Amino acid sequence: MSDISSRGYANPDKLVSTGWVAEHLNDSNVRVIESNEDPLLYPSGHVSGAVEVDWVKDLNDPLRRDYLDKSGFEALASRIGITPQTTAVFYGDKSNWWATYALWVFELFGHTNAKIMDGGRLKWVEEGRELTREKPSISPTSYNAPERDDSQIRAFRDGVLAHIGENGQLVDVRSPGEFSGEKLHMEGYPQEGAVRGGHIPGASSCPWSRAANEDGTFKNAAELSEIYLNELGLDPAEPTIAYCRIGERSSHTWFVLSNLLGFGDVRNYDGSWTEWGNSVGLPIEK
Amino acid sequence: MRFLARSQETPMASYPPKLQQYLDDFGFMSSREDRVDYLIDIADEFQPVPSSIASKPYDEAHRVIGCESEAFVWAIDRADGTLDFYFDVLNPQGLSAMAMSAILDQACSGAPLDQVAAINGEVVFTFFGKDISMGKGRGLTELINAVVYQARRRLRSD
Incomplete structure (x- = not known):
């Protein structure tokens, strides 16, 4: 790389x-x-x-x-x-x-x-670099943190609902099977962590791992632009929300869009499908 | 700690003795650190499927669906009617899947099929604790389910 x-x-x-x-x-x-x-x-x-x-x-x-x-x-x-x-x-x-x-x-x-x-x-x-099992000896520090600010890079259910009402950009980073709501499990062992399968209306499907190379490094900006701008048609100037099942995979995509591609307003919806797919009254698409 | 069937008053088929021994060992551990160290030791014993049984690229029919560490399971019939189980974990970082595979290999290969078929996937949480991710818990449970499925399939065909 x-x-x-x-x-x-x-x-x-x-x-x-x-x-x-x-x-x-x-x-x-x-x-x-x-x-x-x-x-x-x-x-x-x-x-x-x-x-x-x-x-x-x-x-x-x-x-x-x-x-x-x-x-x-x-x-x-x-x-x-x-x-x-x-x-x-x-x-x-x-x-x-x-x-x-x-x-x-x-x-x-x-x-x-x-x-x-x-x-x-x-x-x-x-790369053959060294690993150790020895835990480091850390001297505790004093850290005066601000209150957690959820307003800039975190999305909540109601915000997502308003976002889809405005036809806002949504990226579903789960697997295609999860996105479609298709059942992909052995007989008798359902794997969906939600009552319903499918996706948030208007979301584009783009599994998080498409941003990574085989060795785990990030693809370069041209390759990422091809995926997110050309293929998905996302506009870097428009607010964008990424989600997955609990917000872990979508934090990878949040990092890509906000830091590597320079999108101005990207939020991670950590409630994700485990909240949306289980909530009463929320619309889904299959 | 002995596992009982949830919906029955009588005990379900006992677990393979080696599995029950592991469950007893882990059940006594109150420290997460001890449990993790033990699991790492077990993972060190993991042996991937020998080439005499399967070679890459593996037949997708043997893939454990839902296991993100890319685990594969094979069940080979023994003359005595039991099964030998073989595993591989393609993700080199899939240490938990390797530990679970090593436990299942040691506990279930050659064990009576009704004992293997009785294993509840939730034993994962006795080994790993409840503070593992949903995906990890699901993947490891599916690994157990794949073994149980093979035992049940053989029992049904008898």
């Missing part, structure tokens, strides 16, 4: 290479953060000095379907040893979809000095 700076991204500073991370392992202004779906990966070996942010136990409120609040974020930031000035570099499994999810939550608290390690964990491993 070419240098990040040569790929034509709107905001290339949001990505760093594995080589850059390797050069900054001892940089006190940089905190490397691993965030995975698979809970066994970090303990089985991680980038030296990296801390783990677990999307379930660290980012979600245990009692409400919501993210952690200001005090929770401050406690998390303290535990992982960052200040508002720290450059947070996220990486993880599944082409960084969990890393982009964690980054998105950090940005809800205004920690925009956050980047993704292109290619994620897989690329680091395949």
Whole structure:
């Protein structure tokens, strides 16, 4: 893959290479953060000095379907040893979809000095770079966070309903089978996490993984433009909402549209299909 | 910890002894860290399907639908009427799927079919805890279901 700076991204500073991370392992202004779906990966070996942010136990409120609040974020930031000035570099499994999810939550608290390690964990491993099982010794920091701001990059049910009423741009990043509502399961084992199958009216189908190369790196801007602008017909100047099942895969697409293609107003609907497909009175399409 | 059928008052067919042993071991673990370390050790024992059974590209009929770690399962008949189970996990980061496959291989290969057929997919949460993602939980459950399905299919054909 070419240098990040040569790929034509709107905001290339949001990505760093594995080589850059390797050069900054001892940089006190940089905190490397691993965030995975698979809970066994970090303990089985991680980038030296990296801390783990677990999307379930660290980012979600245990009692409400919501993210952690200001005090929770401050406690998390303290535990992982960052200040508002720290450059947070996220990486993880599944082409960084969990890393982009964690980054998105950090940005809800205004920690925009956050980047993704292109290619994620897989690329680091395949390049033969070192992993360690040794957990870093972190000195707790003091972090004074603002209240979580859900107004800019997060969408809610009622906002999505209003958005479709205005024929706004929606991207469904689930698999084609999920989008169509088709049943794709073994006999007797339904897999849909919702009462109904289908998609939000007016949504375009574009599985999140189309933005990634085989090695987990992001496609270049021309390739991404071909998909999202030419094929889907999205207008970067128009408000756009991405969704999936719970908002994890769509955070990857949110990252692509907002940071790599420079869309001005992109929100991630984390209620996604598990909320929309189960809600009384909401319209769907099949 | 012994698993009972939900809708019956009498105990369902017991689980394969090795599986019950694992369930007992994990049931006693209160620390997430201990559970994760144990699962990593088990994942280290994972052996992919030998080439004498299957070679890539695998027949899609053996794919575990719903498992994003790209797990595949094969069930080969033994002379004694039981099954040998083989697995592969194509995603090199699919460590949980590898651990689950290793458990199922050790517990279900050669085990009485009624015991294998009785396994409830929710045992996943005894091994991994309830704080795994919906997708991960579903994928691992489908891996178990694929094994159970093969046992039930053989039982129905008897």
